[in-house]
Amino acid sequence: MENLKINVVVDSSLCLKNPESSELGKKIVGKGIEMINEMGYESFTFKKLGEQIGSNESSIYRYFESKHTLLVYFVNWYWSWIEYKLVFGTMNLNTPEEKLNKAIQLLVEDVKEDNSFSYINEVLLNKIIISEGSKVYYTKEIDNENQKGYYATYKRLVQRISDFVLAIQPSYPYPHMLISTMIEGAHYQRYFSKHLPSLTDTESGEDTIVKFYTELIQRAIK
Amino acid sequence: MENLKINVVVDSSLCLKNPESSELGKKIVGKGIEMINEMGYESFTFKKLGEQIGSNESSIYRYFESKHTLLVYFVNWYWSWIEYKLVFGTMNLNTPEEKLNKAIQLLVEDVKEDNSFSYINEVLLNKIIISEGSKVYYTKEIDNENQKGYYATYKRLVQRISDFVLAIQPSYPYPHMLISTMIEGAHYQRYFSKHLPSLTDTESGEDTIVKFYTELIQRAIK
DNA sequence: TTTTTGTTAATAGTAATACTATTGTATATT
DNA sequence: AATATACAATAGTATTACTATTAACAAAAA
Numbered sequence: 001m002e003n004l005k006i007n008v009v010v011d012s013s014l015c016l017k018n019p020e021s022s023e024l025g026k027k028i029v030g031k032g033i034e035m036i037n038e039m040g041y042e043s044f045t046f047k048k049l050g051e052q053i054g055s056n057e058s059s060i061y062r063y064f065e066s067k068h069t070l071l072v073y074f075v076n077w078y079w080s081w082i083e084y085k086l087v088f089g090t091m092n093l094n095t096p097e098e099k100l101n102k103a104i105q106l107l108v109e110d111v112k113e114d115n116s117f118s119y120i121n122e123v124l125l126n127k128i129i130i131s132e133g134s135k136v137y138y139t140k141e142i143d144n145e146n147q148k149g150y151y152a153t154y155k156r157l158v159q160r161i162s163d164f165v166l167a168i169q170p171s172y173p174y175p176h177m178l179i180s181t182m183i184e185g186a187h188y189q190r191y192f193s194k195h196l197p198s199l200t201d202t203e204s205g206e207d208t209i210v211k212f213y214t215e216l217i218q219r220a221i222k
Numbered sequence: 223m224e225n226l227k228i229n230v231v232v233d234s235s236l237c238l239k240n241p242e243s244s245e246l247g248k249k250i251v252g253k254g255i256e257m258i259n260e261m262g263y264e265s266f267t268f269k270k271l272g273e274q275i276g277s278n279e280s281s282i283y284r285y286f287e288s289k290h291t292l293l294v295y296f297v298n299w300y301w302s303w304i305e306y307k308l309v310f311g312t313m314n315l316n317t318p319e320e321k322l323n324k325a326i327q328l329l330v331e332d333v334k335e336d337n338s339f340s341y342i343n344e345v346l347l348n349k350i351i352i353s354e355g356s357k358v359y360y361t362k363e364i365d366n367e368n369q370k371g372y373y374a375t376y377k378r379l380v381q382r383i384s385d386f387v388l389a390i391q392p393s394y395p396y397p398h399m400l401i402s403t404m405i406e407g408a409h410y411q412r413y414f415s416k417h418l419p420s421l422t423d424t425e426s427g428e429d430t431i432v433k434f435y436t437e438l439i440q441r442a443i444k
Numbered sequence: 445t446t447t448t449t450g451t452t453a454a455t456a457g458t459a460a461t462a463c464t465a466t467t468g469t470a471t472a473t474t
Numbered sequence: 475a476a477t478a479t480a481c482a483a484t485a486g487t488a489t490t491a492c493t494a495t496t497a498a499c500a501a502a503a504a
Binding site: 042175185192208219 | 356357359362368373395396399402431437
């Protein structure tokens with residue numbers, strides 16, 4: 001699985017200096033994921049991160065121009081990672097139905113395994129995407145950042161899965177809305193099931209959220 | 223329509239002093255909605271609000287203990303308003319199918335009319351709910367705040383509409399997930415259609431989002 | 445009328461935050 | 475060995491969210 005790492009590529013415009021190019025950079029990313037997970041995005045600061053990695057606040061600014069772009073970098077890394085798993089996991093499947101089911105599973109299910117060969121903990125990263133991910137685009141700078149390509153990976157991923165939907169049912173008029181509803185929905189359903197369970201119908205022991213979206217999409221496009 | 227206002231009740235624990243009880247309180251709420259809309263939640267400060275309403279920053283702290291609880295107040299006011307419109311708009315409908323359709327329309331469609339009798343601009347408030355609303359529960363304090371009843375109005379609303387679903391199809395296993403998926407989904411689909419349109423399939427001239435969710439739900443529960 | 449009481453807002457702060465300008469230091473190149 | 479470059483650390487600034495204290499003012503009581 002560690003070969004996948006090579007294919008996770010984040011656009012270089014998202015950071016001032018590639019964090020993979022130095023030990024300090026890897027520490028910033030690795031510890032940053034841990035800390036945002038522990039204390040939440042709002043409480044997390046570059047100063048605290050600097051203390052944890054035995055470095056200085058301003059050194060971090062050499063890699064990322066702001067706390068916000070660090071989060072944008074995480075989100076893009078995550079979607080790039082998911083995209084590779086999607087391409088890899090569907091290329092040997094024959095029917096679009098199988099490919100779509102694989103995609104649903106990949107995007108909706110909880111990430112449970114961590115590739116320990118990397119300095120990035122994918123389990124924690126998945127939790128950040130669920131709890132903090134939407135803060136990346138709920139900003140007044142959205143149009144500027146969109147133009148800079150901050151959301152390119154995500155848009156490409158939605159397009160790929162929409163293509164599976166269209167391969168099954170070419171006349172379905174809302175493939176993008178269906179898939180973005182699923183991806184975003186899966187995230188806050190997981191969040192709700194943990195913190196506001198009365199907004200969900202989750203039961204322990206089985207992945208109700210995967211079941212729900214699989215069924216929802218099958219019925220929508222049939 | 224202005225009689226509805228009487229029925230919009232926000233739990234008193236959400237503010238230190240009821241803003242409806244004084245002119246200053248009404249200014250805080252009214253101008254606060256305007257300013258968050260213009261500059262976004264992050265850039266908005268109590269200091270700037272104080273300047274705009276000809277008052278002092280600290281006077282605002284007499285009404286709301288923080289910027290965050292002001293947003294929580296707005297969200298609760300909004301859901302309370304929607305809940306009243308739902309109860310009022312469905313009580314003379316006979317079938318659960320009609321009631322559910324009414325609920326979908328009420329929750330998914332854009333708010334276009336402003337009740338000018340009030341100091342609260344519902345059109346702007348709807349925009350805040352769409353662009354900033356999720357920031358209310360994506361916080362590390364979620365469990366604390368949930369216990370204090372910060373999300374009670376929202377949970378009650380989801381329950382009401384889930385009951386319509388169950389009246390139509392008692393065996394449907396995911397009514398709450400279906401409705402919370404719709405409500406949250408409708409918000410970011412509107413946001414996406416404006417800022418990241420390639421994630422949607424919206425066309426100008428017709429309300430594709432209402433169509434999409436109406437069809438999605440009908441097919442899901444049939 | 446004077447005094448007391450309670451409610452309101454304004455003043456003037458604090459600690460912490462995001463971010464930057466500048467200086468120092470190690471490494472590589474000539 | 476001298477110079478150039480890349481890097482990180484120091485030490486800041488402006489702004490933020492929030493608070494402790496004081497002042498204004500009205501109604502009620504003496």
